[in-house]
Amino acid sequence: MKFRDYVGEDVERKVRRRNWNEVIQEDILPEFTKSEERRIILETSIGFGLSKMDLKRVFDYIKSWLIRYDIKHEAVNPYLTVATVEGNYKRDRFIKALKKVKEGHVFEPDGVYILREDNKDFIIIDYIYNHNFVGDINECLSNFKLEKKENTCYVKLFSMEAESFPLYLFDQMIYSLPELPDVEAGSVGLLVRRK
Numbered sequence: 001m002k003f004r005d006y007v008g009e010d011v012e013r014k015v016r017r018r019n020w021n022e023v024i025q026e027d028i029l030p031e032f033t034k035s036e037e038r039r040i041i042l043e044t045s046i047g048f049g050l051s052k053m054d055l056k057r058v059f060d061y062i063k064s065w066l067i068r069y070d071i072k073h074e075a076v077n078p079y080l081t082v083a084t085v086e087g088n089y090k091r092d093r094f095i096k097a098l099k100k101v102k103e104g105h106v107f108e109p110d111g112v113y114i115l116r117e118d119n120k121d122f123i124i125i126d127y128i129y130n131h132n133f134v135g136d137i138n139e140c141l142s143n144f145k146l147e148k149k150e151n152t153c154y155v156k157l158f159s160m161e162a163e164s165f166p167l168y169l170f171d172q173m174i175y176s177l178p179e180l181p182d183v184e185a186g187s188v189g190l191l192v193r194r195k
Helices: 003-007 020-028 052-068 091-102 131-143 167-175
Strands: 042-049 079-086 106-117 120-128 147-161 188-194
Touching: 052 120, 052 147, 052 167, 079 131, 091 131, 091 188, 106 147, 106 167, 131 147
Parallel strands: none
Antiparallel strands: 042 079, 042 188, 079 147, 106 120, 120 147
């Protein structure tokens, strides 16, 4: 007796697809037909997760200033953004390549700044790109025929309304800032937007 006869209903077998690209594209863009997918350009921010413990001292210090001066803010999950690229790619293959790129790279801090994006301000720690990492990431992107839109290397700590943190207070806060930590990239993360 066959299993489907025993259960009393039709049991469909899962068929593996040979065209891996179709499966990945369906994952990323489920609402488009296959012919439309080829024309869609994806903008992707590439980043890496970080240990919150490494950033705790700086995070707590900045938070104390925001609370003291009653500046409405939201904490942002720490994430080292390293580049923004455009193009289509096979997600699993791309993540596997980025995991190899991150190995052995440590990023040194440059300073704390305010970054404005979409009418919001973010307090960020800016990090210095090391030359070996730039070479490795560019080589990785060339294998996927992705166009790099911008080089960035920062961690967002807090978001707030635009211009809500007066610059003179920000300068005072920076003056007694604790030592900024070096960071090592953790798990790979991709933030995908359709253009």
